[in-house]
Amino acid sequence: MFGSTKAFSGFAVNDIDAAKAFYGDTLGLDVTEQNGLLTLHIAGGRDILVYPKPDHAPATYTILNFPVDDIEKAVDELVRRGVRFERYPQMEADDRGIFRGEGPLIAWFTDPAGNILSILQEQ
Numbered sequence: 001m002f003g004s005t006k007a008f009s010g011f012a013v014n015d016i017d018a019a020k021a022f023y024g025d026t027l028g029l030d031v032t033e034q035n036g037l038l039t040l041h042i043a044g045g046r047d048i049l050v051y052p053k054p055d056h057a058p059a060t061y062t063i064l065n066f067p068v069d070d071i072e073k074a075v076d077e078l079v080r081r082g083v084r085f086e087r088y089p090q091m092e093a094d095d096r097g098i099f100r101g102e103g104p105l106i107a108w109f110t111d112p113a114g115n116i117l118s119i120l121q122e123q
């Protein structure tokens with residue numbers, strides 16, 4: 001039934017203006033705004049809807065993963081742009097916030113609404 005539709009995902013934030021600045025300026029994504037909603041235009045022709053929710057509670061899981069070629073370079077650039085990397089007790093990270101356990105190299109951070117994002121590099 002939906003095999004030929006262009007599906008898209010979405011997530012909530014508590015402040016559309018802060019989200020627009022973060023996703024557009026800090027992360028460098030193409031962001032458009034219409035009717036109080038944001039659309040993140042990401043590589044591959046996929047759009048992600050970002051909508052305001054006054055009683056927003058941050059997602060407790062990673063909502064977006066950004067593959068990168070060089071995670072150390074990406075971490076350094078994001079730190080320069082004011083991003084702080086998260087640390088989780090069960091996932092011991094190095095001094096930069098990069099988890100180097102099983103699977104891809106990965107580092108987590110949050111948007112202004114507290115939603116969890118990551119950058120990851122396949123080994």
